[in-house]
Amino acid sequence: MKWINNSKWLGAWICIILAVAGIGLEPNAAHASATGVTQATYGVEALNGLDAANAKLSLSATASTAITNGTDWKDTAGNPIQANSGNILKVGSTYYWYGEHAENWKFEKVNVYTSTDLKNWSFRSSILTKDSAPELNSSKIERPKVIYNKATGKYVLWAHYENGTDYSLGRVAVATSDTPDGAFAYQGSFRPLNYESRDMTLFTDTDGSGYLVTASRKNGGANDTMAIFKLTDDYIGVQSFVGWIFENGYREAPAVVKKNNTYYLFTSQASGWYPNQGAYATASSMTGSWSALSPFGDPAAYGSQIHSIATITGSAGTSYIYMGDRWNPLNLSDHKFIWLPLTLNDSNKTATLNWYSSWDLDATTGNVILPSLVNHAQGKTATANSAASGSPASLANDGNAQTSWKTASASWPAWWQVDLGSTKTISEVDISWFMYKGSEAYYKYKIEYSTDGTSYSTIDRTSNTAYGFTSDKVNFQARYVRINLVTAVLFNNPNNWYTPTVHEVRLLGH
Numbered sequence: 193m194k195w196i197n198n199s200k201w202l203g204a205w206i207c208i209i210l211a212v213a214g215i216g217l218e219p220n221a222a223h224a225s226a227t228g229v230t231q232a233t234y235g236v237e238a239l240n241g242l243d244a245a246n247a248k249l250s251l252s253a254t255a256s257t258a259i260t261n262g263t264d265w266k267d268t269a270g271n272p273i274q275a276n277s278g279n280i281l282k283v284g285s286t287y288y289w290y291g292e293h294a295e296n297w298k299f300e301k302v303n304v305y306t307s308t309d310l311k312n313w314s315f316r317s318s319i320l321t322k323d324s325a326p327e328l329n330s331s332k333i334e335r336p337k338v339i340y341n342k343a344t345g346k347y348v349l350w351a352h353y354e355n356g357t358d359y360s361l362g363r364v365a366v367a368t369s370d371t372p373d374g375a376f377a378y379q380g381s382f383r384p385l386n387y388e389s390r391d392m393t394l395f396t397d398t399d400g401s402g403y404l405v406t407a408s409r410k411n412g413g414a415n416d417t418m419a420i421f422k423l424t425d426d427y428i429g430v431q432s433f434v435g436w437i438f439e440n441g442y443r444e445a446p447a448v449v450k451k452n453n454t455y456y457l458f459t460s461q462a463s464g465w466y467p468n469q470g471a472y473a474t475a476s477s478m479t480g481s482w483s484a485l486s487p488f489g490d491p492a493a494y495g496s497q498i499h500s501i502a503t504i505t506g507s508a509g510t511s512y513i514y515m516g517d518r519w520n521p522l523n524l525s526d527h528k529f530i531w532l533p534l535t536l537n538d539s540n541k542t543a544t545l546n547w548y549s550s551w552d553l554d555a556t557t558g559n560v561i562l563p564s565l566v567n568h569a570q571g572k573t574a575t576a577n578s579a580a581s582g583s584p585a586s587l588a589n590d591g592n593a594q595t596s597w598k599t600a601s602a603s604w605p606a607w608w609q610v611d612l613g614s615t616k617t618i619s620e621v622d623i624s625w626f627m628y629k630g631s632e633a634y635y636k637y638k639i640e641y642s643t644d645g646t647s648y649s650t651i652d653r654t655s656n657t658a659y660g661f662t663s664d665k666v667n668f669q670a671r672y673v674r675i676n677l678v679t680a681v682l683f684n685n686p687n688n689w690y691t692p693t694v695h696e697v698r699l700l701g702h
């Protein structure tokens with residue numbers, strides 16, 4: 193669920209009014225037809241060194257050999273995966289991926305898919321449906337999370353519950369099952385200790401304690417402050433209120449992971465369906481105290497909103513998968529899963545999230561396998577049509593998604609160029625664009641490239657409608673690459689008041 197609470201223009205203020213009134217903005221966070229798993233990018237590359245017979249075998253295989261972002265994921269039967277905003281639970285050697293499926297902005301099912309390699313997912317069952325209880329028949333069930341209670345042997349599902357028409361209830365729903373893929377028995381919906389609860393997650397600590405972390409209301413605004421609750425020993429109720437966190441921060445989309453003795457709590461901002469800067473806090477206990485928020489990823493979280501972090505432990509170690517939803521504000525049925533390797537650094541308690549269009553995780557070893565691509569742009573000589581004081585062209589290829597180049601005035605078009613020093617082969621152009629929360633924009637742009645700095649070829653991306661982050665597959669050789677910022681299109685304002693600004697340009701190749 194997403195809300196807008198701090199915006200600049202009329203459209204956003206309308207949203208604020210709705211939020212204050214307790215009315216949901218997102219007709220449905222889940223209407224998505226997301227899906228499955230990956231094209232075999234790595235397999236195709238591997239073909240280069242194989243003989244014809246092996247190549248034929250590889251080409252005929254449908255199994256996924258990588259996690260590929262930005263594509264429609266399908267299950268092993270070829271159907272779109274319908275599992276938004278859920279989580280992954282390991283039972284024995286099998287991973288269970290839970291998530292929700294809505295139609296026409298209303299709850300249909302919570303589905304579960306299974307896999308042993310985290311790349312090829314088989315549909316297993318619908319563990320909760322709109323027929324599981326009368327109050328589910330016309331409802332919203334969002335951000336379902338399933339955890340296992342060792343004491344009772346039960347699998348326990350919690351989710352955000354609303355009626356079918358608005359977001360006024362602010363409840364959680366609970367259901368239980370003896371098996372991870374059985375029909376879960378609905379236990380009802382309620383406000384935890386009478387506090388409002390919307391975007392939520394569950395966390396089970398290593399000592400067996402269970403926690404609910406949820407966007408709640410402390411000072412009068414819906415979702416103004418997050419709350420942490422301790423669950424009862426059987427995980428089907430709330431035992432106690434632990435505390436408030438991020439007071440008046442309007443954070444949503446919580447996700448918790450623990451590494452060694454550090455707890456990391458990830459959240460997004462609230463900005464409707466639009467992507468925004470994710471941030472995290474750390475603590476040495478779920479009861480706090482929590483650190484200040486630090487940003488992760490780029491200012492659009494690479495065009496995603498977090499919903500869970502999967503902990504994958506293999507023979508060689510443990511890795512973490514950032515699980516995000518990519519909503520399309522212009523077409524809510526267009527949803528993508530975004531899974532990225534998340535690095536947690538124990539020594540300084542930091543989290544790092546980088547973009548990979550395609551990567552792999554060996555479920556046997558637990559090792560992350562990254563593509564052998566180089567960012568040829570980073571640190572190279574950059575120029576631009578102009579630059580504001582303190583925002584030179586070099587800040588768009590300094591490897592830091594938080595810093596940015598900005599032109600000296602708000603005139604369009606504008607351009608930024610990098611000299612790679614010598615001719616390189618470029619296969620992917622990733623750009624982190626400036627956005628203003630509440631007046632987000634997508635950019636119409638062109639990628640222009642040249643070997644001699646005189647004669648340029650053009651890739652026209654003026655049809656782009658992706659907010660915040662773009663990733664273009666390309667195939668060209670160039671020494672000079674220029675990004676032509678044609679214009680920015682603001683979602684709630686017919687005028688483009690932006691000053692041309694780019695956080696980071698990455699030019700990937702071998």
Ligand SMILES: [Ca+2]
Pocket residue numbers: 587588589590591592593594595596597695696
């Ligand atoms: Ca930068």
